[in-house]
Amino acid sequence: MILRDEDLQRYFDEDLAPDHARRTEEALASSDEDRKRIAALGQIRTLLRASAQQTAADAPSDAMWAAIGAELAKRGGPGWLERLGVRFRELLVGPARIWVPAAAAAAALLLAFLLRPEVRQVAAHDVVIESVETDGVTATVFQMPDDTGGDGISVLWITPEQGGEE
């Protein structure tokens, strides 16, 4: 009988209930194939442990970190020029999250301005008088054509009722 992968893995991890573990052990005893599989799991675990130990050995030791800290302390803090450089880089690179939306908003406003309906207009010279109120003067309205195709230009001409301007 070939054991299920899950049962085999849980047996290997010693995660089965005692009764289930005993039955699995009996199955293993009668199956060369399952014994090979359990042996393979053991080899994988060994390799992983060896790799983890090697990684830990390669990491800087406490002594190295201590030496780095001592060197930094001996050099003192960063100079004003270095701090200025860092601030400048932060200004250019760091706030991209601010400048990018701001630039997008400005572009949207510019686009809205360029695409506004008024761009279609062609005539600009026309003048229409909507209302006139006078007190003691006479107002005359002259109409002249608008060469640009508008509705015409209204000229308002006032004349004092008594005497003239000088």
Place this chain on the structure above:
Amino acid sequence: MRAAVTLAMMFSAAAFADGTRVHCTVRSVHALKTEGGIDAKLEPLRHILNKDPFSQYKTFRLLEQQERDLQVKIAAEFPLVNGKKLSVTFLERLTDDKGRTRLRFALAYPDLNAQQKVGDGATIPLVVGEHKGGILLLATTCKTQ
């Protein structure tokens, strides 16, 4: 600080796009019936000066030119060469039924109040009476910024 600058830029751009400001030029023009031609500085007004009722005048001289930025609904006073004042108020910017930008202005001169609707950049001609042997024409030209 950066947020304030960004907001200021956005509000400025919005005002720009909304057309809540106009730049106005008030020209005081002396028109005479004697031969003399049109002052070169009055070239922007030629389309007005060479037609009736001004065609009877042969000389047009620029006496004074004043420029001002106007905020919507805030009157601006322009002192004139005849000692009087012209008040110009930018009332609103609108779009007519043909999709064209139109600007509405209120003009006030002694004994006169008028309201005009004009094209963006159009010149409002106002003759305010006789002046030194001719007439005094006030030409108000406003354009959204």
